[in-house]
Amino acid sequence: MTAFDWRALMRLGLRDLRLHPRDFWALTPAELMIMAGLDGAPGPLTRARLDALSARYPDIVKGKRQ
Secondary structure: OOOOOHHHHHHHHHHHOOOOHHHHHHOOHHHHHHHHOOOOOOOOOOHHHHHHHHHHOOOOEOOEOO
16 A cells, blocks of 8 residues: 655645635545546636637637627
8 A cells, every 4th residue: 555645735725726725625536636637527627728828718709798
């Protein structure tokens, strides 16, 4: 059996994902992997991904107000 790297998991949850400690400890390993993007999902919504989505789906169409 392989041991968990708790230091890395806590760094991921508390620092990178900015979870509150009680929320981090309430997660299952599967939920944490999904949030970290380690299950094939696109991963956390970073600023770069938000910018890309905003460019792809703008609120205002060029030359036209909605």
